[in-house]
Amino acid sequence: MTLLHPAAASAAAEDDAAIPLLSVDRLKAYYRLKLFGIDREVRAVDDVTFAIGRNEIYGLAGESSSGKSTLIKTIAGAIRPPLAVETGSVCFNFSDGTRDIYRLTPRELGEIRWKRLSYIMQGSMSVLNPVRRIRHSFTDFALPHVPEKGAAFAERIGRHLERLHLERSVLDAYPHELSGGMRQRVAIALATVCGPEFIIADEPTTALDVIVQKGVLAMLRGIQRELGSSVLFVTHDMAVHANLTDRLGIMYAGRLVEEGRTRDLFRQPLHPYTRHLISSLPQIGDDTPKKGLEGSPPNLAAPLSGCRFHPRCPLAIDICRREAPPMVAVAPGRRVACHVVTASPDAVAPAMEEVRP
Amino acid sequence: MKPNLLDVDNVSKTFAGRGLFSRRMKRAVRNVSFSLDADRPEVFTIIGESGSGKSTLASMILNTARPTGGSIRFEGRDLAHIRSRRDRVAFMSRVQAIFQNPFDAFNPLKPVDRYLYTAAEVFSGCRTKEARETRVDDALHKVGLSLAEVSGRFPHEMSGGQLQRIAIARALVSSPSLIVADEPVSMIDASLRMTVINLFRMLRDDLGVSIIYITHDLATAYYISDRLIIMQTGEVVEAGDARQVLAAPRHPYSIRLREAVLSVDGAWRGTGLDAEAIQPSLR
CATH class of the missing domain: 3.40.50.300 (P-loop containing nucleotide triphosphate hydrolases)
Structure with a gap:
């Protein structure tokens, strides 16, 4: 190996920083079902491309059946029939090398899971074993991935809990003895104890009360900033996205329809669906009437031609019914998939004002 | 005079505590009263x-459950x-x-x-x-x-x-x-x-x-x-006109509840998670 010139080395380091931690490229994941001899395919993730950089919280918003859970599964490499990845790739650029998640052996996958890539789920009880004390859950998950053993390992866990303002005594509790918020905090502690580079959080606070939710989110953000990890945060709650995420992607019917910095997206939503999501959000102190969206959510088993939002879209024109809009960059760091918006971004705002109640 | 549509009059509900020898009683609802006008x-x-x-x-x-204290009347009955x-x-x-x-x-x-x-x-x-x-x-x-x-x-x-x-x-x-x-x-x-x-x-x-x-x-x-x-552990802590209460809550619990609501405007004003992160009230 040749020694690099210092300048070249720092350039290489910059290159390294520019490579996103996660790149998802043209990913298509379908459920293939065979019912009574009839083949059906459900296009849960259809041509999704995006990237998540280091040390950022990327939010993913979308309603049920928009494909966000399937997207998480494919990113984590948890693919079991009937789910199958058709095309596309998911690449992680971890500090010890780049990994294409679909080229790994189950053993290699097991090595990166929890150590470099970890999860926080909606129901903490699906992570914590109900008949074992919390201490054992930590041992089960974390022990194989950290260098410390025995007393040193216990010390590491204790220090980690303190860092998260949890008492060490929770280690001796059974999951059912803790409140829902406490269990979710323990689940976050468990997911972050190995210092993972990438954390997937799937609706971690949806089941919690408002007061508890805020505390748990603050804790998640605190530990993320401290570890410098990247987080993919999935929820349908737009208010949570506004408060927590750095960048935001909006999914509709298996496709990413808009992406941008969270603040920009809320200040100036471009896609009609995003506009609806934001304008229909009830807020305390806001007395304007809000409207629900007409029509029903799309059926992924029988996808529509053209843009999948067109039957519910107030701006739909002829081309929307025929051609699926591609994801187009309209500004630095801002992408949107809508024929009308990309044709004339300025014409959209007044048209939307008329539609709005 | 026409009776009210619904009168909830000083209603309580107590569940016996779990466990064979437990004497603990759980008071799920304590002395709640309100009425709905029929007209x-x-x-x-x-x-x-x-x-x-x-x-x-x-x-x-x-x-579908009987109060253990107080009464509920629907249309006077x-x-x-x-x-x-x-x-x-x-x-x-x-x-x-x-x-x-x-x-x-x-x-x-x-x-x-x-x-x-x-x-x-x-x-x-x-x-x-x-x-x-x-x-x-x-x-x-x-x-x-x-x-x-x-x-x-x-x-x-x-x-x-x-x-x-x-x-x-x-x-x-x-x-x-x-x-x-x-x-x-x-x-x-x-x-x-x-x-x-x-x-x-x-x-x-x-x-x-x-x-x-x-x-x-x-x-x-x-x-x-x-x-x-607004109820907290079975008790009504604050009651009144919805807009007034939510715009300016008075009871400490209502205030906490109101402050915990994440809003989009709050996110830009910095009253969201960051405020929480500064004072780690995580316990």
Whole structure:
């Protein structure tokens, strides 16, 4: 190996920083079902491309059946029939090398899971074993991935809990003895104890009360900033996205329809669906009437031609019914998939004002 | 004088503590009182976190649980005196319930219209098929659906929002004067949530139905309620006009609740998570 010139080395380091931690490229994941001899395919993730950089919280918003859970599964490499990845790739650029998640052996996958890539789920009880004390859950998950053993390992866990303002005594509790918020905090502690580079959080606070939710989110953000990890945060709650995420992607019917910095997206939503999501959000102190969206959510088993939002879209024109809009960059760091918006971004705002109640 | 639609008078509910020798009693609801006026339909909201006793209170209003202290009167009549089947059916036709998850409320193996027909038969005494169909179609029209759209379809063929509207139509079949809705939109997609919420407003304004809306979501509570009570561990800590209470809560618990609500504006003003992160009140 040749020694690099210092300048070249720092350039290489910059290159390294520019490579996103996660790149998802043209990913298509379908459920293939065979019912009574009839083949059906459900296009849960259809041509999704995006990237998540280091040390950022990327939010993913979308309603049920928009494909966000399937997207998480494919990113984590948890693919079991009937789910199958058709095309596309998911690449992680971890500090010890780049990994294409679909080229790994189950053993290699097991090595990166929890150590470099970890999860926080909606129901903490699906992570914590109900008949074992919390201490054992930590041992089960974390022990194989950290260098410390025995007393040193216990010390590491204790220090980690303190860092998260949890008492060490929770280690001796059974999951059912803790409140829902406490269990979710323990689940976050468990997911972050190995210092993972990438954390997937799937609706971690949806089941919690408002007061508890805020505390748990603050804790998640605190530990993320401290570890410098990247987080993919999935929820349908737009208010949570506004408060927590750095960048935001909006999914509709298996496709990413808009992406941008969270603040920009809320200040100036471009896609009609995003506009609806934001304008229909009830807020305390806001007395304007809000409207629900007409029509029903799309059926992924029988996808529509053209843009999948067109039957519910107030701006739909002829081309929307025929051609699926591609994801187009309209500004630095801002992408949107809508024929009308990309044709004339300025014409959209007044048209939307008329539609709005 | 006409009696009130509903009088909840100093109501308490105590559950015996768990365990064979435990003498601990759990007081789920403590001395709650409020009344709904018969002539002024309104959306009355009960706000509380899990364990605050709001659902226990709802089941006492629906007469599926008996209070251990105090009394509940519906149209002047004490619920404790409703015993015979005839009285129960008469009561249920006036007071209806809507639940959190519409997919749990409907049997997945039965077409959804079956429930509507049963309601028409039991609560409205529609004996003939034609009478039932007219009644059901009427109710479905009130929620923006029609019998032709719904007939013979199963729950899995519907979206959550549609199914919840059918649940509301089912509640409307018997022309009730009070609907108790326990977290009716928390399981519904964001794009359809406001459709259901606006429906409650329509029920109040156009059909004169009073609604007891039980939720932990302060934003939708602000949007539709006229009056509200905030409950903490079984007690009412604050009550009053919805807008006034939510705009300027007074009780320490209400203030905490109000501050915990994440808002979009708050995120830009920096009153969101960052404020919390500075003072780690994480315990």
